[in-house]
Amino acid sequence: MADSLDDQQITVSSAALRAMRDEFQRFLMEYRFGLAEVDTKIAILREEFQEMHDYNPIEHVSSRVKTPDSLVDKVRRKGIDTDFDSIRAAITDIAGIRVTCSFIDDAYRLSDLLTQQDDITVRDVKDYIARPKANGYKSLHVIVEVPVFLSTGRVQVPVEVQFRTIAMDFWASLEHKIYYKYDRLVPADLLDQLKDAADTAAELDTRMERLHREIRGPRPGVVSI
Helix, strand or coil: CHHHHHHHHHHHHHHHHHHHHHHHHHHHHHHHHHHHHHHHHHHHHHHHHHHHCCCCCEEEEEEEECCHHHHHHHHHHHCCCCCHHHHHHHCCCCEEEEEEECCHHHHHHHHHHHHCCCCCEEEEEEECCCCCCCCCCCCEEEEEEEEEEECCEEEEEEEEEEEEEHHHHHHHHHHHHHHHHCCCCCCHHHHHHHHHHHHHHHHHHHHHHHHHHHHHCCCCCCCCC
16 A cells, blocks of 8 residues: 555656646747747848848857756846746846847947847846946847747747957956856956956957948947947
8 A cells, every 4th residue: 555655656746747847848948939039030130231231240149048957046046936937037038149249339230220120129238338347348238028929829038139249259258267167266366367358358349440430431320439
């Protein structure tokens, strides 16, 4: 009799785990679909510039949906309730796209071209180019919402889009590797060197932007910064 009860408990536990897994997969699936929608929009812009214009501002595009382990770690670190509604409301970078541009103006131009589309809703903008973080990090973060149509109906999915120059992306990649190597406990002298490198990258961006404008002239509708 005891063995029979144990077997029943194992069966119930297995069924519950499968249900949790399926629900989690469906949750992340929405973000994969939302990411695909925004990815397509950027791909269309990129191809149009390649085919129809003499200059393409997009150097590189990368995208990802957070892994289950990464998402769980962030939920735990931020003390967010573990129900899906709380996670959906509190974490807006589950789906993310990084657009690497040639010049600073391009970051703002591409952001405008994306966010002005009819089915895009802007949820938040963090301009770390105009107002860099204390450590020197620079990037334009735009949280957009895009509609995804499932068999159960329409859902609005947030996607974080980061626009940055080649120099900004190189610096951010190096910083990430250093923080990972030191498990976020980076020695003070390395932090100082990182900040100095960020200043150097910002100076390079400014100089290259100036040269680009001298060669091509200012683009209509682009505000100098």
